Amino acid sequence: MTPTDEHAPASGTPVRRKEDARLLTGRGRFVSDLALPRMRHVAFVRSPVAHGRITGVDTAGALEVEGVSAVFTGEHPAIAPVALRAQSGLPGYVETDQPPLARGKVRFAGEAVAAVVADDRYLAEDGAEAVVVDYEPLTPTVCAWAEPEHPVHEEAPDNVLLSRTFRAGDVDAALDGAAVVVDRELTTNRHGGNPIECRAGVARYEAADRKLTFWSGTQVPWIVRTQLAELLDLPEGNIRVIAPDVGGGFGVKAVLYPEDVALCLMAMAMPGTPLKWVEDRVEHLLAATHARDHRYVLRAGFAADGELLAVKADVWCNTGAYSVYPWTAGIEPLMAGGLLTGPYKLTDYECTVRGVATNTSPSGPYRGVARPSTVFAMEALMDSGARALGLDPIALRRRNLILPADIPYKMPSRLVDDSGAYEACLDKAVATFDLDRWRAEQSRRRTEGGRPIGIGVGVYNELTGLGRAASAGPRMAFRTGHDACTVRINPDGAVTVFSGVTSQGQGLETTMAQVVADALGVDYGDVEVRYGDTDESLWGFGAFSSRQAVISGGAAHLAGEHVRGRALALAAALKEAPVEDLDLRGGEVYMAGQEKPIISLAEVARVAYLQSDRLPEGFEPGLEGTKFYDPIRGAFAAGAQIAALEFDPATGEIGILDWVCVEDAGRIVHPVIVDGQIAGSIAQGIGGAMYEHLVYDEDGNLSTGTLLDYLMPTAGEIPELRIGHVSTPGKNPTGVRGVGEGGTLAPNAVVAGALADALGVEVDDLPVTPARVWELVNP
Amino acid sequence: MKCPPFSYHRATSVDDAVAALAAAGGEGKILAGGQSLVPVLALRLARPDVIVDVDRVPGLDGLELRDGVLHAGALVRHLALAGQALHPLAAEAARWIGHTAIRSRGTLAGSLAHADPAAELPAVLRACDGAVHVAGPSGTRRIGADDLFVGALQSALEDTEMITGVELPVPDAWGFAEFARRHGDFAVVSVAAARFGDRLRVVVGGVAGVPHLVDAGDLATVDGEISEDRVAILAAAAADDVDPADDLHGSARYRRALTEQMTARALEQLTTTVREPA
């Protein structure tokens, strides 16, 4: 066996995940598990009314409850001076305050009004029950496209916090010239991320050295630290944010919440007493960020041959009661307007998007941000266009896809697409699915009987790894384009990596180790990765918009290469060999033409740290390096899904018979992690398409307040998914493209498309439930 | 989502449990499998002073067939009911309850006492015209299925009473059909159908405050084989007889349609599950 075989690259192979030994044996370290001396527990008092003035808060009863040590309200001197203000430089954006605990008025049912500190969570809840809050009700606005009676925020009398029109070409002229014009009015269903571990935090303040430690189940510890420093008026270095093992995030935990800030403020008011808050599922459904409560009014024009000529759209996104920190009310509407046209070529486009405040829980980032809705909208136009023109819907899509020859393609929203792999994904998906077989089965059932089958298709682009030129977020005060990584070779030759990533279960510890092992030339098993602790590693923005494999992976690769260069230079000096003839593999340095290693990395490291007497002239001791990486633009990732569903017109029952997804993840670092990301995101997409719906009644009460009514798909509902790949490496150090979100983008379109194909009914409102199917068939 | 304060008594016998309930003066609550009560407590929708845990009371998990009636102890788990062959309708219905973890803890009497109108076992008890045996401070009594269910989550049990056993007559033929949103969910609509001689009892779950016994008039008396036409007529009659309300999971119209479908399916099954003469 040659050394090259023995030390095959870790990337591209399903190495054992580093985190699994602890996660699979119940030894994970979650915030929920944390117990500190003198720790007390917090329960929030939440508003039962959607909109109202607070006319009185009486905490006396709560303070009498056994075990209760403190009660905080929005007027408490420790809390009152602070407010979160999500900022954006977008013209016309209305900036508003979000208090840590409601002050003066409540803006949604579930908003935290007071917080009770007690010896345990049971007692804290007993105390919370004893807090009496008086409200003078105001008329709530629940629907983002209804006239408000009492605005949510004084600053925005029409509730519109942000609006923007994307314009390219001359859409009206293009519509005039179209052979057919189709109109659709669609709404998508509010739902949310619902990670297994809800939000959680422990805050501890040491007054003597003014140090705040905040253990938080966050996806973005660095952003949290910067923002806490601003809000709490502490030097940034005095704040340590630790995100240990985190049980799922999906975007919900990429937000700094008022509860987080309240917890830190209360801890500062109670120095030396760590305060713990673990959100329960009822709170999560009520007050963690929601998403996807949108309306699309659409018009599209097609030429007779199926060419898409024009898209005109009016979009309302329900922002909820507050502009979330730091992403603002722009998070969904701007993504919707920027990506609506998806993988299709188009020159004439006009789209007005709005983020509208309502008396509902705030909307925030959720896996796929807005695009599950926009892909549904765009694919609905494609299907309607195909029906109007009498063309095959897949052929119509092909006619309009951005092709490799078009790359780089400037979308009408001016985003630059570097993918062009859409047709390759669609072709492979159609072939894998065996479209002809399913079409044959469809017609067989039409003639011989049996539940009608429909075939649904969704083609999409996932915007991943956004660099500074296309940074996530609407002109916020910071740009999320870069990340950093430090690679340190220890004196024993093993490697510790300090990465800016965070992980909520998606295996970043493993992925980063694979990348560094290969860039450096050591065994995967010799690389340990530290992350999620702001005192332990360098800057990293964290997990959102499918960015970490591209950006943090790029930084890890560059840092690995850099340190490899240093190690080889030192080896060359020690062995008096030309550095260009040396190679580092499996932790051993080889000389060209020789079979045996000439020196081990361990020995090189020993010299670097412990034997400065052997260090050649001009060599600094130590063996580590730090690199930042910013892809400047980003990597578009193409994907296509196609599925066969059957519908029982008598009951509305929906059965998924086959589901195929093909994505372009570029160069794949860990095949099982990538397939897991795709499968999990399709499952969440199916949840949104068929089950998950956060429903408010007209008074602004959440009707789906527990998992008895908010239905998430279980393993029993998700079919065997057939996942395939095409690979066009991205232009970044590791050649990857992000895969965290793509799977969520198509299921709305696929399920709605299949229903229309099976039964000839157009579904305009999601989710597609048995009841809705039945109502559409039996109007 | 943490329980309000209560004191806890682990009962060692039925008498002990009944005494503890009596001592609580109406403010006691029995805990059996905990699969319905614990969530209710966690949401603070109930605030009993005393929890009387009967889960380990011995001798309440028997299953015995006598004179065509299955006598089941209060603590028979859904899993045991699903696994027995003495009462195939009860077995089939129990398989539809929740998931394995829930079925291995939840109990027959717990489900009946909880009286969820969408639950499977109350519908079966009613379809079979069964009864529960109840112990209370003033002795024991027997409550027939038609009297046990009073309203949504309301039974005819007094606060100081405990179900000790259940009578489930074994039908000559049976059928069960259910429509739920996901595997293991409570039914949107379920139908349990049982035939005793020439008498047919069809009970619909999920359409009213209690499992609804369909009043099919003369149609409920059957003679010999039930024809396909008769199935369709009975299904339509069931749909006519129910008066569901709109809710999150479907309109009244939809539930009525499901009632017809599920009744037809249950009756079709019933025509193929005739019990062998003993």
Ligand SMILES: Cc1cc2nc3c(=O)[nH]c(=O)nc-3n(C[C@H](O)[C@H](O)[C@H](O)COP(=O)(O)OP(=O)(O)OC[C@H]3O[C@@H](n4cnc5c(N)ncnc54)[C@H](O)[C@@H]3O)c2cc1C
């Ligand atoms: C996720 C989930 C899914 C579920 N899905 C279903 C489903 O699909 N269908 C379904 O039918 N059920 C379902 N259940 C409920 C389950 O069947 C419960 O087991 C059952 O309703 C109650 O039985 P238990 O023994 O757990 O009773 P407990 O929860 O202990 O008690 C329930 C009530 O009955 C009373 N009680 C208990 N035993 C007695 C007794 N011997 N005498 C008098 N009163 C008594 C208690 O005081 C309490 O009021 C589900 C539960 C969960 C958690």
